[in-house]
Every structure is written in C-alpha cells, then in structure tokens.
Amino acid sequence: MSAVASAIPATAHAVRPTPGITVTERLAGQSALLPAGVLALLVSLHRAVEPERQARLAARRQRQAFFDGGGLPDFRADTAAIREGDWQVAPIPAALSDRRVEITGPTDPKMVINALNSGAKVFMADFEDSTSPTWRNLLAGQQALSAAVRGDLDYTAPNGKHYTLRPYEEQAVLIVRPRGWHLDEKHVRVDGQPIAGGLFDAAVFAFHNARALMRKQRGPYFYLPKLQSMEEAALWETALSHIEGMLGLPHGQIKVTVLIETLPAVFEMDEILHALKERIVGLNCGRWDYIFSYLKTFRRHRDKVLPERGQVTMTQPFLKAYSELLIQTCHKRGAHAMGGMAAQIPINHDAAANEQAMARVRADKLREVTAGHDGTWVAHPALIPVARAIFDEHMPAPNQHNVLRRDVQVTRDDLIAPCTGTITRAGFENNVEVCVRYMAAWLDGNGCVPIHNLMEDAATAEISRSQLWQWLHAGNQHLDDGTAIDFALLDASLRALPARLGDTSALPGGTRIAQAIALLDELSHADELAEFLTLPAYRQID
Structure with a gap:
C-alpha cells in the first residue's frame, strides 16, 4: 500500500457535493475515503446525534460547576434498580474471548503493521490520545486501517526496511478507538456545524471495513473513550445503531469496550454496561485519564490535591478501589474487566535501569491478574512477552469471569479519598x-x-x-x-x-x-x- 507509506500529499481534488455537508480540506486520495456514501452517512448520523451530544456536553459543564461549588460525585439514586438488577451483557464474540495482552498506538502504517504482527491478542488503533488529529493524519490512518483489513498494507521506511503483515490468522484483533464526545472534526461541517470527531472516525471506518470484518468474524470493534455517564453511553448506542441501520448490518454487530477513565463514570459502571448491553464486551481501567479526571473534577477542592504523578500509582487506595470495583461490576454482568497501560519502553543503553523498569511492569501486571483482570495494556511490543508471561501463569483460561470479587466493598468515600505524598x-x-x-x-x-x-x-x-x-x-x-x-x-x-x-x-x-x-x-x-x-x-x- 505505497500510497499510505508516505504522508498524503496536499493537492486540489474535486469532491462531488453532497447536500448539507462541507469538507473544508482537500488531499489526494480523499475522494476514495469520502465518497458520496460516506458523506450521506455522516450527514444522517450528525443530524440524528448532534442535538443530544450538545445536551450531554452541557450536562458535563453543569456537573463540573456542581463539583466546583464543593459538590461530590456519588452513585445515582435514580438508577439503583439497574445496579441491583439481575441482568447480563450479550455473549462475547469468540474473537474477543481472550484479550490477555493488548497493545495500543497511533494509526500510521508502520505502527499498524508492527502492532498487528506483535503477538498481542488485540491492537487498539487510536484516533484519540495517540493521534494528533491533523486532517492528513486522520485520512492516512483510515487508509492504513482499510489496507490492513484488506490484507495489503505494507510500508517501506526511509532506511529501506520493508514491513508487511503476517497472515491474518496470526494478527492481533483490531479495535479502533474513535475520538471522545468533546472533540469536533473541524474539517467536516454538516448544516454549518462541525461533526463530532468520534462520529467521523467510527463512521468512516465502519463504512469501508464493516462487511469485510463481519465476514471474518472480527467486528467491527470499537473502544469508546472518556464517557462520563450512562446517557453518554446511550448516545453511542444511538450512533452505532444508526450506523448499522444505514450500512445494512445486523443490530449488535458492532461491539464495543468502554474505557472507565473519568471519575464520574466510575459511579455509573453498571449503568454504562446496561445502556450498551447488546454490544458491550467489557470495561477498561483507563488509569492515566482517570487520574487526570480526578484532578479536573476536584480542581477547586483544596483538600484533594494530589502529589506528583510518579507517586500516584495503582496501589494507592483510591485507585485500588476503582480497579477492584470495575472487576466486580464487569464479572457480575459477564463482561471483561481490562487492566491499564504499562507506559514503559525498553531502555536499551542501560541494562540495570531497563531491568528496574521491567520489574515495575511485572509487578503491575501481577497485581492486575491476581486482582481478577482479564487482560492488560502495553505501549511497546517489547513489553508483550513480559505481560503475557504473567497472565499465562496466573490466568490459564481465556479470561477469569469466575472471579466475582464478592469481597470488594467500595464506598463513595473510598473512590474520592486523595492519596498523600x-x-x-x-x-x-x-x-x-x-x-x-x-x-x-x-x-x-x-x-x-x-x-x-x-x-x-x-x-x-x-x-x-x-x-x-x-x-x-x-x-x-x-x-x-x-x-x-x-x-x-x-x-x-x-x-x-x-x-x-x-x-x-x-x-x-x-x-x-x-x-x-x-x-x-x-x-x-x-x-x-x-x-x-x-x-x-x-x-x-x-
């Protein structure tokens, strides 16, 4: 796929007008990625979702004002019946039954090839936190992923090294993370408004790849970021159902995993699972964004100032409570409880420092698997064998949904108590x-x-x-x-x-x-x- 191997060159390129939508940038290859069918899908999707998206963003601002005034997050009284009810999420597809090690990264061709070839069970291709959303990056990322799904993605590095995909059966399962509800895509406007970045990412990917992935029994699958409430989860249900309807896919064909990476969301994990119960397969401890959300939620609370970030580890009581409550909640509902990111990368020039870093990774993954997590994240391919060895030793089955963690008793105060340092x-x-x-x-x-x-x-x-x-x-x-x-x-x-x-x-x-x-x-x-x-x-x- 040589067209993807280098950055898409800027050039004027005519795009047939579609009523209601304007694309403000023009790059080579753009018309193939954004044909009339995609543009029509984006128009329909935006009109179906945008009013409620704006309402949800307004609700976020109102809730933050409550926190700024001294209010505290808590479990919702109006959804107690959901938390106390006896229900399960839909069965998990075979391709996602074992997710013991997942690798994440941006959507450039070299990363996509290396991640799919890495030996991880899953590759999360990230249009959100790992991608700077330049128009060029977004289109190149969509091109690379479509080529990977077809099986013909390749890349030649400046030094002449050539990268190709392994056979499909040996590749990691692809999951795409679209952008969160708060991010616009300024280059695409519908009825004069910018479309939600996440809708653009998900719709373009599904349009080009859903049927091929469905034939291979691999999706399409998405990771949904930065949700703060069950209503925001329900909005994704509306959007994904709309995409399925427009593309003629069976309802529930698109499967999702939700990152619990905001403090408000930890109080609504049952509710988020319930809102997406026909397509959700798990929740993930998005630990870094979760710490950021804690800081943002309590930005005006002088009694909840955290120490420097190196001291805010997952062994701190408020983060341990978050992780264990997520495991208990997921396994009660038949969903995966995914662990968090190991951000370390190999230190090739210092063997002693590298061993210390790998020891921290092993300790973190041991904590996760013995607590009951069904898998974990790494940021670098070299960490995959390290994490996999820990999970293989302590989790011989594809997952450990049988670990129900009935011993976990987490209160509101456990989840919001700051750590010292x-x-x-x-x-x-x-x-x-x-x-x-x-x-x-x-x-x-x-x-x-x-x-x-x-x-x-x-x-x-x-x-x-x-x-x-x-x-x-x-x-x-x-x-x-x-x-x-x-x-x-x-x-x-x-x-x-x-x-x-x-x-x-x-x-x-x-x-x-x-x-x-x-x-x-x-x-x-x-x-x-x-x-x-x-x-x-x-x-x-x-």
Missing part, C-alpha cells in the same frame, strides 16, 4: 517538560512521544498539565524543600527549559518548543482549568 522540584519540572515536549510534538502532528523512557500520550500529558494548574491555583502549595509553588516558580521553569533541553532538532516537534511553552504558560495562568489541552491546541493545527 510530596511534590519535589524534579517532579514539578518534569511536569513542565512533559507538557511542553508533548504539546510541541502534538502541534507538529505526532500524538505519541517517548519521553524519559515512558510513552507519553495526551492522557499522561493531561495529568502533568492539570497538576501544574491545580498546584498553582489551590494556594499554599510547596515543594518538599519548602519552596512556594507559585507563578514565579513556573515562569522560571519555563524560561530555563530550552537550555535544559539543549539541541531540540532531534526531538519530536523540536521546532514547536517555543509555541508549546507559550501555550502551557497561557493554560497555567488562566483562571479556569481548560477542559482538555487538545481543545485550544486543535485551533493551532492545520
């Missing part, structure tokens, strides 16, 4: 560096960036960014050496960063460092914490 100068400066380096790469079109031997994506960058804002705005916060955390400290760190980084020519997005520093400075000084850093940053790409 410190903020070191190194931790503060690391947050600054990660934010700047990640945003620079993102602005330059790269959404997945190795920094200090961790694979950083939007979720981990969001932790750093929101922690900085909260430390600065909560008042009376200090480093462990007694230094006040104030804007003078931030300004000094930002000024010193270019010198600390040195020659940035080899860094992803190195030419955008100054732009990223200005953006972090603006976001950190703002009186309100921006909902997502990708929202203001999106205005600066394309």
Whole structure:
C-alpha cells in the first residue's frame, strides 16, 4: 500500500457535493475515503446525534460547576434498580474471548503493521490520545486501517526496511478507538456545524471495513473513550445503531469496550454496561485519564490535591478501589474487566535501569491478574512477552469471569479519598517538560512521544498539565524543600527549559518548543482549568 507509506500529499481534488455537508480540506486520495456514501452517512448520523451530544456536553459543564461549588460525585439514586438488577451483557464474540495482552498506538502504517504482527491478542488503533488529529493524519490512518483489513498494507521506511503483515490468522484483533464526545472534526461541517470527531472516525471506518470484518468474524470493534455517564453511553448506542441501520448490518454487530477513565463514570459502571448491553464486551481501567479526571473534577477542592504523578500509582487506595470495583461490576454482568497501560519502553543503553523498569511492569501486571483482570495494556511490543508471561501463569483460561470479587466493598468515600505524598522540584519540572515536549510534538502532528523512557500520550500529558494548574491555583502549595509553588516558580521553569533541553532538532516537534511553552504558560495562568489541552491546541493545527 505505497500510497499510505508516505504522508498524503496536499493537492486540489474535486469532491462531488453532497447536500448539507462541507469538507473544508482537500488531499489526494480523499475522494476514495469520502465518497458520496460516506458523506450521506455522516450527514444522517450528525443530524440524528448532534442535538443530544450538545445536551450531554452541557450536562458535563453543569456537573463540573456542581463539583466546583464543593459538590461530590456519588452513585445515582435514580438508577439503583439497574445496579441491583439481575441482568447480563450479550455473549462475547469468540474473537474477543481472550484479550490477555493488548497493545495500543497511533494509526500510521508502520505502527499498524508492527502492532498487528506483535503477538498481542488485540491492537487498539487510536484516533484519540495517540493521534494528533491533523486532517492528513486522520485520512492516512483510515487508509492504513482499510489496507490492513484488506490484507495489503505494507510500508517501506526511509532506511529501506520493508514491513508487511503476517497472515491474518496470526494478527492481533483490531479495535479502533474513535475520538471522545468533546472533540469536533473541524474539517467536516454538516448544516454549518462541525461533526463530532468520534462520529467521523467510527463512521468512516465502519463504512469501508464493516462487511469485510463481519465476514471474518472480527467486528467491527470499537473502544469508546472518556464517557462520563450512562446517557453518554446511550448516545453511542444511538450512533452505532444508526450506523448499522444505514450500512445494512445486523443490530449488535458492532461491539464495543468502554474505557472507565473519568471519575464520574466510575459511579455509573453498571449503568454504562446496561445502556450498551447488546454490544458491550467489557470495561477498561483507563488509569492515566482517570487520574487526570480526578484532578479536573476536584480542581477547586483544596483538600484533594494530589502529589506528583510518579507517586500516584495503582496501589494507592483510591485507585485500588476503582480497579477492584470495575472487576466486580464487569464479572457480575459477564463482561471483561481490562487492566491499564504499562507506559514503559525498553531502555536499551542501560541494562540495570531497563531491568528496574521491567520489574515495575511485572509487578503491575501481577497485581492486575491476581486482582481478577482479564487482560492488560502495553505501549511497546517489547513489553508483550513480559505481560503475557504473567497472565499465562496466573490466568490459564481465556479470561477469569469466575472471579466475582464478592469481597470488594467500595464506598463513595473510598473512590474520592486523595492519596498523600510530596511534590519535589524534579517532579514539578518534569511536569513542565512533559507538557511542553508533548504539546510541541502534538502541534507538529505526532500524538505519541517517548519521553524519559515512558510513552507519553495526551492522557499522561493531561495529568502533568492539570497538576501544574491545580498546584498553582489551590494556594499554599510547596515543594518538599519548602519552596512556594507559585507563578514565579513556573515562569522560571519555563524560561530555563530550552537550555535544559539543549539541541531540540532531534526531538519530536523540536521546532514547536517555543509555541508549546507559550501555550502551557497561557493554560497555567488562566483562571479556569481548560477542559482538555487538545481543545485550544486543535485551533493551532492545520
């Protein structure tokens, strides 16, 4: 698939007009990805979903205002019957019965080939946290995935190395993560409004690949991100049912896994499963976004300021409660309880440091499998054998739905109690560096960036960014050496960063460092914490 192997060249390309929809960019190959049938599907889908999407986004803002005023999240009284009811989700397809190790990453051709060939059970191709949503990236990603489904994706690297797919039976199962409800696709407007980014991602992929995947009994499958309520899950049910109807697919053909990666959603896990019960196969502990959501939810609560991110591990009581409640909830309903991401990457130049990193991965995966998780995530192919060995030893069956965790008794207060710890100068400066380096790469079109031997994506960058804002705005916060955390400290760190980084020519997005520093400075000084850093940053790409 040589057309995918390089970036799509910009060129004028005529697209036959479809009433109600405008595509504001033109790239070579675009008309093949967005034929009249796709455009008609997008128009119909937008009109069916957009009013309720806007209502759900408004509900998010109202709920956050409640939290900002001192309110606390809790289990819903009006849905107690769902939590207490005796019901199960639909049977899980055979292709998804064993998900012990999943790898995630962006949708560029090399990543897609390597991930599908990696030996993982599942590859989550990510249009959300791992992809900078330039128009070029989005179209190239859709092209690469369609070629992979057809079986003819290949890639030749600049050094001449050629990559091809293994036979289909040896590949990981493909699951696509579309963007969340909060993100627009500004290049596609229906009736003058931007379409939801997630609808664009899911509809284009389904249009081109659903029938081929259905014939192979592999989907289509999606991972749904950043839901905050059962109503948002029900909106995805509406959207996916609409796609199925428009494409002539059987109802429930599209299967989904939902990431529980917001604090409000942990109080509605039963309800989310119920809203999608004819197509959902599991929930996932999206730990990094979950920590970010905790910070964002309690941004005005001075009694819930967390220590630096390196100290906020899954062994902390509030995160342990979240993980174990997810396992209990899923297994009660016949769904998978997926574990979280190991963000480490191999440290090839330092054997001792590499062994320490791998030891942390093994300990994390041992915690997950012995707690009852049915699988886990890794960010790098080298971690697959490490994680698989742990799960193979402790989970000989395809999953462990039989582990019902009736011992788990989790209260509202267990889920919201902050952990204690410190903020070191190194931790503060690391947050600054990660934010700047990640945003620079993102602005330059790269959404997945190795920094200090961790694979950083939007979720981990969001932790750093929101922690900085909260430390600065909560008042009376200090480093462990007694230094006040104030804007003078931030300004000094930002000024010193270019010198600390040195020659940035080899860094992803190195030419955008100054732009990223200005953006972090603006976001950190703002009186309100921006909902997502990708929202203001999106205005600066394309």
